[in-house]
Amino acid sequence: MKFPFSWLNDFIDLEALLKKESNINKIAESLTMAGIEVEELVENSFYEGNVVVGVVKNVSQHPTIEKLNICEVDIGKGENEIVVTADKTVSKGDKVAYCFPGTLLKKTGRVIEPMNFEHIRSNGMLLSLEELGIEEKSSVVWRIKEDVEIGTEIIDIITLPFLKKEYIFNVKTPSNRADVLSVLGIARELSAIYNIPLKPLNFELPNATLPAPDIKVEDSRCYRYCSRVAKNIKVEESPTIIKIRLLQSGVRAINNIVDITNYVMLAIGQPMHAFDYDKLEGKKIIVRPSKKGETILTLDGSNIELPEGTMIIADEKRPVAVAGVIGGEETGVTDSTTSILFESAYFDYNSIRTAVKRIGISTESSNRFSRDIGFYTTELAINMAISLLGLTNISQLKDIKTKKLETPTIKTSFKEINDRIGHDIPEKTTKAILTNLGFGISQKQDELIITIPPYRMDISILEDIVEEVSRIYGYNNIPPTIPKINKNPEIPSNVLAFESRIRNNLVSQGLTEVMNISFVSEKDLKLFKLGNLIDDDKVIRISNPMNNDETLLKPLLIINVLKTLRTNINYGNKNLSVFEIGKVFTKSEGKPKEEKHLCIALYGKKYDNWAGKENFSFFELKDITDRLIISLGNETKVEPINTLSFLHPYISGRLIIGGEEVGIIGKLHPEVTKNFDLEEVYMCEINLDKLEEKTKKHITFEEIKRFPVSPRNISVIVPKNYYVGNLVEFIKNYKTSKDITIVEVRVVDIYEGSPIPEGYKSVNILMKFQGVRNVQKDDEVNAEYLSLINEIREKLGFSVRGVE
16 A cells, blocks of 8 residues: 555654654655554655745737747746746646756656747746656646645645645554554554554534435345545535645546545545446435345456355335446436535445455455454544535435444453563553553453454454554563463363374484365266265365365375375485374265375385485285384284275275274275376275274283394295285284294285296295294294294295295
8 A cells, every 4th residue: 555654644743753753764764663563655746946825917829939828927936937838728727836047856866947939938846746757648737626825835735834744654554454554554553652642533514405315235244334425515626735645646637526535545545436326327325235136337347247145235216236336327427417425335245355356346345344344433434524525415324233242351460461471561561552452451450351443353353453553562572482381281182182193103214294275176086986985965165265176175195195205206306204183074964074094105115325226015015014003002904995096906905903994005096096107006095083082091011032033034926916914913912932932923025926936926024933932943933934934835825925
């Protein structure tokens, strides 16, 4: 938002402010430090020399140059100045800005000198607002409409006399601070920062001679609607001060009626609209939702079809404005308008945001309404507009409220505020800050009752009050302190502690955590081969998606993890071991269901260096998962599964703990990885809610066995589609003698090809034997080893390679 610094004087005593801080740059800095960022500060001194008010006494045609006129200008010095101008619209009696010779115009860097136009000497120049650096483009000489004494310095008209120049502030306001999208809001901030009271807002109105307008509110999203009618108006150029302030704020001046609505909006933050009252069918206003097929021709020339249910302002027959966004062309103010209806309202900010998105039009009004402006300025805006325009034939105020407009309170104390800040701010200072910001304060002993002003819709809790005091007091004035450490800290929630244990374990195993958004597209589901597995009634669709592609909430984490893998591979990271903890969403019995999942994915090589090149495998993933589950106090086993089309039919299974499935594990189906431009991917996805239930038991520790282990390898030939986990379980459950035990069973390798018969595979398993009471001799270990081999041959019917 842009505005001239001098405008602030309407709301705060700038002379008093400049006595406290004469450096305008430091004033801008203080606003920025308080959270209202001044993006740009431009100094404009307009000219260097003399430019005064003059009145044109006579105009005549140049004797030889047809496109020029000769003006005699009275500047209050007894003798008229002769000025030649190309503006043929200048006429006798016009008050103009006369520029003396030798004056430097700051915008163009031009020095005005006397000039001869075929024997006619032009002494000085008549200036436009463009040449003064106020307007972007001017077509005529500036006419001064007010009753200003001839010879008055122009600088005293376009800015405050004690400033002698202007400063244009360009402010970036926080998204939740609609109150500072106005000159009044900025003045209120400076009032609190420099402890200078605001000027009272009093606007004198004539006695109402007309009945209140006929207004109906049929849409509950309109919380308050104020309106007055004014008759016998004259549409003309705006007063100089209004026009100049608008131009310096980047707003084009049109006429006094349209300009005043923009002026009030910039001044106090309340959007307004003016209808040509005589063009309203039935002379009434109805606030209602739009009907199917209704259209409106807007002020910017767009003919749009209104989405059904959009909040609109209508007369008896048609929409005349999109509420809070833009007015209609058919009831707009023109030069022939003689009666107007002013509206000022407070709308539900969510409905304005929706309307902007649906019709594709954003305006300065919608920018304010969509931030929740509150109801403080609704009536004030209309009274301000009527007072500044000097209208006399006005109606009673129509003020309709559909919602109880409350002013909430927060109970606290000075001590509690200081405790939250971590610094003792004097009570007097805290009270002055809050009072200058418009908060009401009452005190009962140590308790403070703080009333929130109606324009501060962003304030709702004590922490908001603490922030207000802190930022105005100045964060730089609060000394840094070492935080107090609670000797008896609260134990974090079980969920957070459980997730923290999982993260720590996986990171210690060398995995990297990733985080993805919660949205997927229907295309993603099809690429992942989930389209046939998940019915439409089990997918949760987003009613207002951020884009047209990602319209679903993800039912599994692995879908977006795959996209993360692909992105990393495209950037050159080709060996990846990652995990994600996040929420997944499905429907159960027609109701949304939300679960917390863990997904682990391995891609590429486990090692890729001088020491070797080893690809990730299913067994590496199973090893990572086993270590994780064991660290949580339980063990898992895998049961075969071939019903999930996105997993490899022979390398996939269910993760089982205590007889219950907690997740899935395996290699992704080659078609899925191909769809995502990937090669082999090993993944598991675990339901953390179920996993937590299975790992709540107390973890016990055993004494570390003192005796060394004796490793043995075995290669068993099994059918190609045989589930290897069953063989591992068989070996683990093998009953050894009481003096020896098997402490570890792990699949080392699986081999297919010559000399293994077709349709079979060789499974190499590492086993570790250990003595229970003493060190076992090799012949004792070999005896158990051979006994186990015989069990495999006899009970499972498999042959063992390399053993007779």
